[in-house]
Amino acid sequence: MTEPSGPEPALLDLPLGEFLGALASAAPAPGGGAAAALSVALGAGLCAMAARLSARRLGSAAASRLATDGVRILRRAASLMQADAEAYGRVISAMRAPAGADPAAGEQAVAAALSDAADVPMQVTELGAEAAGLAARLAADGNPVLRGDAVTAAVLAEAGARSAATLVSINLASVPGDARHARAESLLAAAARSAQAAASG
Numbered sequence: 001m002t003e004p005s006g007p008e009p010a011l012l013d014l015p016l017g018e019f020l021g022a023l024a025s026a027a028p029a030p031g032g033g034a035a036a037a038l039s040v041a042l043g044a045g046l047c048a049m050a051a052r053l054s055a056r057r058l059g060s061a062a063a064s065r066l067a068t069d070g071v072r073i074l075r076r077a078a079s080l081m082q083a084d085a086e087a088y089g090r091v092i093s094a095m096r097a098p099a100g101a102d103p104a105a106g107e108q109a110v111a112a113a114l115s116d117a118a119d120v121p122m123q124v125t126e127l128g129a130e131a132a133g134l135a136a137r138l139a140a141d142g143n144p145v146l147r148g149d150a151v152t153a154a155v156l157a158e159a160g161a162r163s164a165a166t167l168v169s170i171n172l173a174s175v176p177g178d179a180r181h182a183r184a185e186s187l188l189a190a191a192a193r194s195a196q197a198a199a200s201g
Contacts, residue, residue, distance in 0.1 A: 033084030128161025
């Protein structure tokens with residue numbers, strides 16, 4: 001008799017190869033939201049590294065603050081990988097629930113799940129914009145030897161923000177007046193400006 005396998009391990013507990021395999025599998029999650037969060041986390045990690053290696057140029061206090069910011073963004077973005085998978089799971093459950101005697105109630109449940117699911121990529125967009133701004137500063141003022149890492153960080157952060165903002169738009173397609181549409185667009189514009197500044201600096 002086969003023993004129950006127990007709960008699936010958290011995404012952050014998976015070895016990289018297993019996570020990539022899960023991403024490429026037929027399972028609906030992890031998906032785009034987790035990938036977007038990972039992109040932001042990678043960018044933030046590069047920012048932390050570049051900051052730590054820029055103490056002589058920026059001063060130890062400023063470099064330490066920037067590194068701390070990078071690690072904070074990394075950890076928060078990484079935690080959102082799991083949160084996105086769980087939120088999307090709730091959307092799938094709502095979509096698969098029997099219609100019952102009140103189809104309108106089922107539609108409302110799906111809409112509510114989609115609205116909740118938009119919160120996670122919204123947070124990823126915010127973190128991506130913040131990480132891209134951090135990377136732009138490091139590209140301009142940090143250790144010039146690490147400029148390529150800072151530019152890469154900015155590009156990754158902007159890509160994560162852009163992907164997440166797209167998911168916000170998709171999840172909220174039925175509510176065009178939701179304020180999160182405009183917020184995501186504003187954050188994405190800021191991330192794009194930072195990435196452009198990093199690359200052109």
